[in-house]
Amino acid sequence: MGTFLPAVLRGGVDIVQLREKHATRDVQRVAAREMREICHAFGVPFIMNDDPELALEVGADGVHVGQDDATVEYCRSVLGDQAIIGISTHADAEFTAALSLSVSYRSAGPIVATPTKKERMPTGVEYAVRSQLSSSDPVFVTGGVDLGTLPDLLGRGLRHFVVVRALTESTAPEATARSMAQLIHSAL
Numbered sequence: 001m002g003t004f005l006p007a008v009l010r011g012g013v014d015i016v017q018l019r020e021k022h023a024t025r026d027v028q029r030v031a032a033r034e035m036r037e038i039c040h041a042f043g044v045p046f047i048m049n050d051d052p053e054l055a056l057e058v059g060a061d062g063v064h065v066g067q068d069d070a071t072v073e074y075c076r077s078v079l080g081d082q083a084i085i086g087i088s089t090h091a092d093a094e095f096t097a098a099l100s101l102s103v104s105y106r107s108a109g110p111i112v113a114t115p116t117k118k119e120r121m122p123t124g125v126e127y128a129v130r131s132q133l134s135s136s137d138p139v140f141v142t143g144g145v146d147l148g149t150l151p152d153l154l155g156r157g158l159r160h161f162v163v164v165r166a167l168t169e170s171t172a173p174e175a176t177a178r179s180m181a182q183l184i185h186s187a188l
Contacts, residue, residue, distance in 0.1 A: 011177025019049040052078040110143025
């Protein structure tokens with residue numbers, strides 16, 4: 001985390017999720033506490049992936065769950081009504097089912113193949129567009145979001161994005177985050 005997390009937060013990242021599926025719970029706990037402190041210093045929400053109990057323990061602002069993780073109802077029972085709760089969707093039926101859930105946002109994708117979700121077939125951008133049109137809550141687009149793809153996605157009416165590699169592989173993550181944030185804000 002060192003300088004990376006503060007850099008992307010200065011650049012305009014407005015929510016952070018710790019997603020370390022293969023790290024031990026102890027490693028995640030240590031990282032989460034450090035990340036939460038940094039995020040809160042910037043006034044940015046911090047959420048955990050998959051684990052509502054760990055989110056509660058470390059004082060995270062919420063949790064993001066997948067289709068095979070803890071239920072949204074369980075997450076709400078652990079974290080309360082004010083917590084940020086997000087859910088991943090990868091198909092129209094999953095998204096439709098998620099519309100009745102008490103979530104803060106839904107994700108749609110990955111729209112293209114991505115190494116962060118190797119087990120998932122790409123859904124295509126039209127899936128994300130259909131999902132956003134059917135939801136009054138934010139829909140975060142996952143998979144392949146970077147400075148090159150962002151203008152087209154914004155042009156299709158999408159406004160919320162999960163960005164991993166474009167930032168982690170950037171030689172100037174603060175500048176990359178700032179450029180992406182400026183594109184998004186100009187579309188609003």
